[in-house]
Amino acid sequence: MPGFLGLLNIYDRYAYPNQMQDGKKVYSSTFSSTWDHVRKQNWVFDQDPFNINQFAHPYQGATMYGLARSSGLGFWESLAYSNAGSFLWKMAGETDPPSINDQITTGNAGSLLGEALFRMAELVLNDGGSKPNVLYEAGAAIISPPTAFNRTAFGDRYKTIYPSLNPATFWDIQLGSSFNSISQTDATMNFNMSYGLPGKPGYTYTRPLDYFDFEISGQARASNPVNNVLLRGLLYGKDYEDGDDYRGIWGLYGSDDYLSPAAFRVSTTALSLGTTGQYWVGPGISLQGSLLGGVGFGGAGVSPDSSGERDYHYGVVPQGLLALRLLFGNRAALELIGRGYYVTGSGT
Numbered sequence: 001m002p003g004f005l006g007l008l009n010i011y012d013r014y015a016y017p018n019q020m021q022d023g024k025k026v027y028s029s030t031f032s033s034t035w036d037h038v039r040k041q042n043w044v045f046d047q048d049p050f051n052i053n054q055f056a057h058p059y060q061g062a063t064m065y066g067l068a069r070s071s072g073l074g075f076w077e078s079l080a081y082s083n084a085g086s087f088l089w090k091m092a093g094e095t096d097p098p099s100i101n102d103q104i105t106t107g108n109a110g111s112l113l114g115e116a117l118f119r120m121a122e123l124v125l126n127d128g129g130s131k132p133n134v135l136y137e138a139g140a141a142i143i144s145p146p147t148a149f150n151r152t153a154f155g156d157r158y159k160t161i162y163p164s165l166n167p168a169t170f171w172d173i174q175l176g177s178s179f180n181s182i183s184q185t186d187a188t189m190n191f192n193m194s195y196g197l198p199g200k201p202g203y204t205y206t207r208p209l210d211y212f213d214f215e216i217s218g219q220a221r222a223s224n225p226v227n228n229v230l231l232r233g234l235l236y237g238k239d240y241e242d243g244d245d246y247r248g249i250w251g252l253y254g255s256d257d258y259l260s261p262a263a264f265r266v267s268t269t270a271l272s273l274g275t276t277g278q279y280w281v282g283p284g285i286s287l288q289g290s291l292l293g294g295v296g297f298g299g300a301g302v303s304p305d306s307s308g309e310r311d312y313h314y315g316v317v318p319q320g321l322l323a324l325r326l327l328f329g330n331r332a333a334l335e336l337i338g339r340g341y342y343v344t345g346s347g348t
Contacts, residue, residue, distance in 0.1 A: 001064055001085045008060070009093050021047075021096040034092040045314055046099035054258050054267035054299060055226055057102050061086060061110015062117055066146030069118045071158055075111075075208040082114065083107030101314055104297050109256040109269040115209045116231055117144040119195060122162040123169075130161075165203055167196040167210070170288070170325075172333065178219065178227075178261070186262075187220040188227065197288065198239055199247035199278050209233035211249055211276060213290070213323075221262075229258040232292065232321070234276070248277030253292055257319075257339070263302070266341050268317045270296025284329040292321040300343035315345030 012027040019026045024033075046053065061082045068081035086106035090098035121144035128136030141148030150158040171193040179185050196203065196211035205211060212233030219227045237251015253274050258267045272294025279287045296319060301312025319341045326334045 001067055001081060002088065004064065004067065005085060005089050005093055008089075012093075024095040026094050026096050029092055029095050033095045037091045037098055042097050043100050043103075044097045045101055046096065048099075050265050050267070050299065050301065050312055051224065051226065051260060053099075053101055054105060054265075055229065055260075057106040058109040058113050058229075058256060058258075060089075061106035061108075062114035063110075063146050064106075065111045065114030066118055066144050067150065069114060070144070070147040070150045071154075072160075075115055078114070079108070079111040082111045086110070101297075101299070104269055105267075108254075112209070112231055112233060112254050112256045112269075113229075114144075114146075116195075116212050116214045116233065118147060118162070119164065119209060119212070120144070120193065120214070121147045122164055123195075125161050126164055132161075165210075166200075167203060168198075168200040170194040170197060170327075188217060189219075190215065190217040190228075194288070196234075197278060198249045198276060205234060205237055205239055205249055205251075208235045208254075213276075219261075224260055224262070226258070227261055229256070231256045232272075232290070235271075245280040246277060248275055250275040253294070255292070255294075255296070255321075257298075257341075259339075264300070265302070265312060266298065266300040266343065268296040268298030268319060268341060268343075270294050270298070270317065270319055272296075272319070272321070274321070281326075286327045288325040288327065290321060290323045294319060298341070298343055300341065313343065313345065315343045317341055317343050 009027060009029065016027060017025070064085035065078045065082040068078035069075070073081070083103070086103050089106070090102060121140040124136055124140045124143065125132050137148065137151070174190040176188050177185050178188050192215040194213045196205070198211070212231065215228060215230040216226070217228040218225055232253050232255040234249060235252045235254045237249050239247065239249045241247050253272045255268070255270045255272060259265065272292040274290060274292030276290040277288070281287050296317045297314070298317045299312045299314045319339070321339050323337045324335065
């Protein structure tokens with residue numbers, strides 16, 4: 001992990017040599033600047049653009065999490081590594097004051113994202129059998145690069161494939177377009193996966209994110225190519241049933257939401273109580289749904305794009321979710337999702 005952060009700092013020094021804050025080059029950190037951060041602990045809300053703080057930093061955290069997770073550590077141990085790596089970066093990777101928002105999103109949202117990516121990569125490897133060929137290895141590497149790094153750099157030491165317990169999954173890829181009054185029409189692409197849906201005999205929910213729902217959406221806009229990244233997963237809970245047709249899970253969920261269409265922007269890292277279930281309406285027809293309510297920390301703003309300096313605010317975020325999906329076998333699906341956020345405070 002220190003090696004990854006060192007390489008990231010070297011890259012930033014050359015890629016952004018003139019980025020300044022408080023009269024200092026942001027990435028020209030030294031032992032002196034590191035000691036100042038450690039000694040003073042002057043934490044602030046930084047001024048970085050929305051997509052850097054709320055998308056790039058969680059992905060950085062997911063990379064650090066993945067390095068730990070794919071070396072055989074569990075979820076909570078890997079979360080500790082991701083948070084420690086985030087703290088190390090804020091002390092030694094930059095010269096500007098360490099930021100509260102980055103520690104939350106990098107260490108914690110990044111861990112949720114990292115676990116989902118790790119699980120999806122391991123599903124690809126599982127499909128390749130006991131010795132996946134180069135196509136399966138490449139597919140897993142695209143999803144989770146740190147998993148591929150450990151598998152390649154350390155030989156057979158970290159090549160044991162994760163026991164996924166063969167979860168029930170739903171996934172789809174959508175191509176289309178979106179329209180709003182600010183940016184007119186954009187081409188869009190969306191990928192969604194539900195992992196560990198309730199109701200499969202023998203499947204248990206004993207590990208964090210044995211159930212999760214992941215969605216990523218992109219749009220043809222150079223200034224704001226990532227439209228949404230939405231993730232919710234069961235951290236601790238139990239399964240239950242009602243009659244012959246309904247199976248569900250309930251408990252404590254963690255979520256990482258990033259929404260950045262042209263008309264508004266909101267992103268949160270949250271804990272929620274809730275439930276996910278599946279009801280068989282009839283032969284081959286099922287209704288899946290989630291209902292969550294909780295609180296987190298996040299940012300929100302209104303802007304035509306996400307490339308400028310910080311024009312959004314941070315605060316505590318009460319939030320709720322209702323998601324419904326009606327499936328007609330493998331032929332068609334209808335979805336209805338409602339999300340509500342109230343981002344308090346100014347975060348300045």
